[in-house]
Amino acid sequence: MDLAMGAPGSDIDDGFALALAHADPGIELELLTTVNGNTDVESATILTGELVQRLGIKDVPIIKGAAAALTRPGVVRVPADHVTARRDRVPAATPGYAAAAIAELIMANPGEITLVAIGPLTNVAAALNLEPRLASTVKEIVIMGGIFFGTMTDRSLPGEFNVWMDPEAAQAVLRSGAPQRWVGLDVTMQVRLTREHAAQMLAAETPFAPFAGEFTIAWIDYLKQRYPGSAIDADSCAMHDPLAVAVLTHPEICEFREVAVSIITGEGEARGVMITDRREGQDPPPANCRVAVGVNPGAFTDHFMGLIKDL
Numbered sequence: 001m002d003l004a005m006g007a008p009g010s011d012i013d014d015g016f017a018l019a020l021a022h023a024d025p026g027i028e029l030e031l032l033t034t035v036n037g038n039t040d041v042e043s044a045t046i047l048t049g050e051l052v053q054r055l056g057i058k059d060v061p062i063i064k065g066a067a068a069a070l071t072r073p074g075v076v077r078v079p080a081d082h083v084t085a086r087r088d089r090v091p092a093a094t095p096g097y098a099a100a101a102i103a104e105l106i107m108a109n110p111g112e113i114t115l116v117a118i119g120p121l122t123n124v125a126a127a128l129n130l131e132p133r134l135a136s137t138v139k140e141i142v143i144m145g146g147i148f149f150g151t152m153t154d155r156s157l158p159g160e161f162n163v164w165m166d167p168e169a170a171q172a173v174l175r176s177g178a179p180q181r182w183v184g185l186d187v188t189m190q191v192r193l194t195r196e197h198a199a200q201m202l203a204a205e206t207p208f209a210p211f212a213g214e215f216t217i218a219w220i221d222y223l224k225q226r227y228p229g230s231a232i233d234a235d236s237c238a239m240h241d242p243l244a245v246a247v248l249t250h251p252e253i254c255e256f257r258e259v260a261v262s263i264i265t266g267e268g269e270a271r272g273v274m275i276t277d278r279r280e281g282q283d284p285p286p287a288n289c290r291v292a293v294g295v296n297p298g299a300f301t302d303h304f305m306g307l308i309k310d311l
Helices: 013-023 041-055 098-108 122-130 161-165 167-175 195-203 209-226 240-249 297-308
Strands: 114-117 140-144 180-183 192-194 236-238 254-263 274-277 289-295
Touching: 013 041, 013 209, 013 240, 013 297, 098 122, 114 122, 114 240, 122 167, 140 240, 161 167, 167 254, 180 240, 180 254, 192 195, 192 297, 195 209, 195 297, 209 236, 240 297
Parallel strands: 114 140, 140 180, 180 289
Antiparallel strands: 192 236, 254 274, 254 289
């Protein structure tokens, strides 16, 4: 994850996904890893520790991952002072390297571990390079990323953010042969939290839900200011990463389809754009993943709110 949930107005996606995974009785957390993405990897690691502490998650290691994209090792960001000031107040990260820890966990538990990637895929691609057998040993890789049947609205970000940040890593994962489901913007933009949902969380008499409600309102306010020309409901925010967590125990929330996908890599104007073959021709290419093509927003909201309000 590339968790950036540090103060009201910051991105709530990864934090809410972690909270949902913790709250879902059908999910057992074994390992948390961080990656450069929404924020630098050091900040993501510190803020993950802070949220783990707030949620009361115990005995789950947090291991820092890649600081930059696979082909951009020199482009490393550093944390802000207000984030590093929190380092001594949160659980320390477990020593090690995320890619190695991912590979070791999966190889030690053949067919039992689902890897959920809700940030750029740098760590996942590195783990597959370290141990190619991981592709046939992992139970499944579930990825929040991509836009498969549409385009982005900003030419400065031609691919969905998680893919655009490291398209070479995403391409490597697609080519690995690992069983994988992708939950992209085609469906995640349809599952949204409103100010009314935030008010319900604020009214809850539980430790986490009011905090979540406050951050939801601040994130909606930020998005409204950041994208004044958006045609999307300005009084709501999409739950991209939590949807990828929700389909682990409630696969019926999304409809999936087998497709063949490749990604534009390199430094050109189309960096991160995904090319999707629906396999409708007479001689279709082999499928390399399943992607979400439909979603039941109400079922997601019921699942999410039912668990988060009790945290």
